[in-house]
Amino acid sequence: MSTKKTRKQYTPEFKAEAAKLVLEQGLSRAQAARDLGVAESVLGRWVQVAERDQQPGALTVEERAELKQLRKQVKVLRTEREILKKAAAFFAKESL
Numbered sequence: 001m002s003t004k005k006t007r008k009q010y011t012p013e014f015k016a017e018a019a020k021l022v023l024e025q026g027l028s029r030a031q032a033a034r035d036l037g038v039a040e041s042v043l044g045r046w047v048q049v050a051e052r053d054q055q056p057g058a059l060t061v062e063e064r065a066e067l068k069q070l071r072k073q074v075k076v077l078r079t080e081r082e083i084l085k086k087a088a089a090f091f092a093k094e095s096l
Contacts, residue, residue, distance in 0.1 A: 010038075012061050012062065012065075015046040015049070015050075015061075016046075016050060016061070018032060018036055018038070018043055018046055019043075019046045019047045019049070019050035019051075020050070021035070021036075022043070022047050023047060023050055023051065023054075029043050029044055029047065049061060
């Protein structure tokens with residue numbers, strides 16, 4: 001029997017609201033973490049992300065997630081294009 005622990009997943013909205021407790025409402029990280037039932041280090045990372053998002057010109061969490069997804073798609077499309085190029089070259093050779 002496996003005793004592998006699974007991590008609890010939090011929505012981006014939950015993380016943003018948790019960070020607001022510290023940044024906008026003035027709660028300490030320790031108090032906010034206790035109130036929410038999360039580790040202080042986890043909340044600290046969320047606060048850092050929220051602070052970074054507040055900087056002028058910074059990408060939001062949603063924008064970073066979209067950028068990551070788009071980069072994955074580009075990688076897949078480039079791979080597919082290379083396969084098609086090789087296939088076209090192969091069949092062009094075969095038809096001669």
